Amino acid sequence: MSELRRTPLYPLYAAHESVRCIDFGGWDLPVSFSSIQKEHDAVRQQAGLFDVSHMGEVIVTGQFAEAFIQNLTTNDVSKLQDNQAQYSLMCYPDGGVVDDLLVYRLSADKFMLVINASNIDKDLEWMNQHLLGDVVLENISDQTALIALQGPNAETILSQVTSSELQGLTSFHFIPEATVCGVTALVSRTGYTGEDGFEIYVPAQDAAVIWDGLLLAGQEHGLIPAGLGARDTLRFEAKLPLYGQELSSTISPLEATVGFFVKLDKEAFIGREALLEQKTNGPRRKLVGIEMIDRGIPRSHYPVYADGQLIGEVTTGTQSPTLKRNLGLALINTEFSKIDTEIYVEIRDKQLKAKVVPAPFYKKNKK
Template sequence: MKKTPLYEKHVSLGAKMMEFGGWMMPLQYTGILQEHEAVRQRAGLFDVSHMGEVMIKGRGATEFIQKLITNDISGMREFQVLYSPMCYPDGGTVDDLLVYKFDAQHYLLVVNAANIEEDVEWIESHKPHDVEVEDLSEQYAQLALQGPKSQKVLQRIVDVPLDKIKFFRFVDGVNIAGVSALISRTGYTGEDGFEIYIPADGACKVWDTIVDAGAEFHVMPAGLGARDTLRLEAALPLYGHELSPDISPLEAGLDRFVKLDKPDFIGREALIEQKGSGISRKLVGLEMVDRGIPRQGYEVQVEGRSIGYVTSGSFSPTLKKNIALALIDVRYAAQGSQVDVIVRNKALKAEVVKIPFYAKQYKK
């Protein structure tokens, strides 16, 4: 079981630890509801050092990444971040990732923790001779400071004007307590916030510095439990749930990140065909009408017939409702449609609703 550089810190804080993607990670510290609320109202600090970082360098770097991903990086500026799925030839999803552009010959890909080895192998297998691929995952630690007070907290300990960093932009070489950091205005909670990349050996120092700076605002350490309820409310996909080798980005409702008109990329033909013939299933939001919490894998039915399954589900601390994302037959995907979710062998009523469930509070 892998451990992040902050493992001992989590244990000393009394975190309840759990296995996630081969890593021992904090599920919660004080409690999922309290940590969720802290992020929505003030700020929460997450250890996301389990995420993977892959450096792509060389003359052919831009063209190579264009071939790997479904989104279009041709219009990216330096120090911009781009979200994109990465697909197999059949349109299924290898992973979803972030692309950080330093310049036309230098990029950083941030990939999901459970997929690091497979992603690196996939990327390496398509690498041209004029591109260098390096897995830097073990060298990086990553923290996420998320919530409406995150800028105020972080501004106390950095000398760059954070207000100048727009959403999905980043700055590099920022000094935090003597540690050099890359800071991006990105996150996975639906709130404004920052993701901070630092050398692994500086993780504890930066963590403590942020906690001290945030004491006045009651910034809380937050675990994977709150991370999951926050991202679910914002309807942000989680690989292995809303995306997988069996689920295409089009089925997951990520059409805006699939640029079928750009030059050839892996999976393009399959996705063009899927778009042309129309997808047969679609990711939708569900709100429970009957009492019961929908969980991943629960069957969704109409009149006793299976029409799909729940990909993620939980009680929503912000909305005080039971909600889910589900991949269902497109014929039943219209808002207002009534369906049943099978919870412990009982058919409980749910309604298809608009997503995201929670209005995202991103800085423009």
């Protein structure tokens, strides 16, 4: 059995007596530092600090870098200006998803792609199969740490330890060389929790300085470290997809209801024909929000029924820490996707009543 990989921040976990780590795709990562509920509430109300250094980063350079990414991804990378980022997806020819990712434009001939940790090898193989012109790929994942600061107090906290002006940094923009806790880092403003937040990309050897500096600066603002458990419940409430659950090689972006990030009017890209046909005819399946009426919690892969037939399965489900309701996301036949449709979730060999409800379940208050 191979040894679990650890992030550059792993030695700092020991400072938290209640930390609980798990095997997450071959990585030894914290599911929680205190409790999932406490960390979830901190991000919704104050701020949370996440070590997401297991994520992959790939630098794409060359005169044909933009054309390469344009062919590879569903969103329109030509719309990006320097220091802008976008959410996108890579698809197979049949419309299934290779991975979802963030695209950062550093310059006209240099981009950074941020990909899911469990997909790094697969994604790189896929990218190398579709290289174009003078494009060069550099996998900098092992040399790069990634810290995410999320929550309504995130800007206040980060402003105390950076020399850069953060108020002018709008969503999906970044500062390529900010000074954070005396260290040079790329700082972006995207988020994966439904709250305001920042991502700090830094050389692995400098990660501890920023982690400790942020926790110190954030003490008076309610900042606490948060693990994968809260990250999952937060993104779930905001209906942000997780690869392997809401997205996969057998689930298309249109089925997962992230069609906004599929630009079918741009030039050809891998998967376009299949997605165009799906868009024209309507996807056969659709990701919907569900709420339990009978007592029970829907969990990933639980079967979903309606009119006596199997119509799909739960992709993610839990008792919402914010709303205290038993909620789920489910990929079901489109004909049953209308709000208030009565469905049944099989839990421990019993079909329990539920209904289709609007999602996302949570949206942050606008300032």
